[in-house]
Amino acid sequence: MGVVVVSGGTNGMGRALALGRAERGNRVLVLGRNRERGEALGASAIDFLPVDLSSVAETRQAIAHILTEYQVVDALALFANAVAPRRIVTGEGLERTFALYYLSRYLLSFGLRPALDRAIAPVIVNVAGVGVTKGGVRWSDPQLASGYSMVSAQLQAGRANDLLGVGFAQRSDSRARYVLYHPGFTRSGDRSPLPLVLHGLLAAVSVTAKPIADAVAPIHQFLDTPPAAPLTAIDRDKRLPLSFPTLDPQNAGRLMDLTEELLT
Known part of the structure; x- marks a missing residue:
């Protein structure tokens, strides 16, 4: 029975994947901040570890816990993200979107290498x-101290994650296959932080959005049959060239250097 770690697995696509892997017989560990949602997952094959993934210290503690409790991790699925209409600085002095959406994924990807590399066919999505x-x-100005907007923060962290996939393949020396996956506009995520007008607009257009089950289906395929290449990039149903x-x-190398310096 394989072990799947899901960051941001308490709602939306992450929750759907966690429940789906449990139904398939995997042992699932969900990482998230909302204890009530985590405990509501309910399935006996799902464990919940409360952690604020926007905190570098808490994310490192979670990694240490996983490496102690799980000798082998077969798959790591990274979903954790949250929109912030106003700039929020964490207690560690980091812009929150950058910390949650990018840094937590960097830390988990590189930090869980020992357990991933013990798996037969490890994969990170x-x-x-x-x-x-x-x-x-x-x-x-990666912390967006000037000119912050919700959109610019999301776009910066999104492009950082693109480069993270490349950087992991370049530098990790890991057997884990890395999949960058863009599901497209999906009926997923917590809209509660959004302004009321934007919340309403998204609700209106969500009728044309991809159902969560359809967005998650390719991820199950990545986990069941990891790609042969060290890095794969999928934009909806299209494989992107690595060029x-x-x-x-x-x-990617520049970002890895910047990140290592930031975390030192």
Whole structure:
């Protein structure tokens, strides 16, 4: 029975994947901040570890817990994200979207290597926005101290995750296959932080959004049959070439260096 770790698994696509893997016989560990939602998952094959993934310290503690409790991790699925209409600075001095949406995924990807590499066919699925070309890492101001907007924060972290996939394949020396996956617009996620007007607009257009089950189906395939290549990028149903502009190896190396310096 394989072990699947799901970050951001208490609602939306993450929750659907966690429940689906439990039904398939996997042992699932869900990481998330909302204890009530986590405990409501209910399935006996699902464990819940409460953690604020926007905190570097708490994420590192979660990694240490996983490496102690689980000798082998077969798959890591990364969903954790939250929109912030106003700039929020964490207790560690980090812009929250960058910390939650990007840094937690960096830490989990690299931090769980020992357990992943003990698996027969380890795989990491990073659910973000690969294929989108808007936005980029603001190299001189990654914490968005000036000119913050909800959209710019999401786009920066999304492009950082694209580069994380490239950087992991370049530097990790891991057997784990890395999949960058963009499901497209999906009926998923917590809209409660959004302004009322935007909340209403999203609710209106969600009738044309992809059902969660359809968005999650390819992830089950990635976990059941990991790709042969070290890095795969899928934008909805389209495989992207690794020469795609947002997957630039030089920028990936630059981001890995910046991240290591930031976390030192």
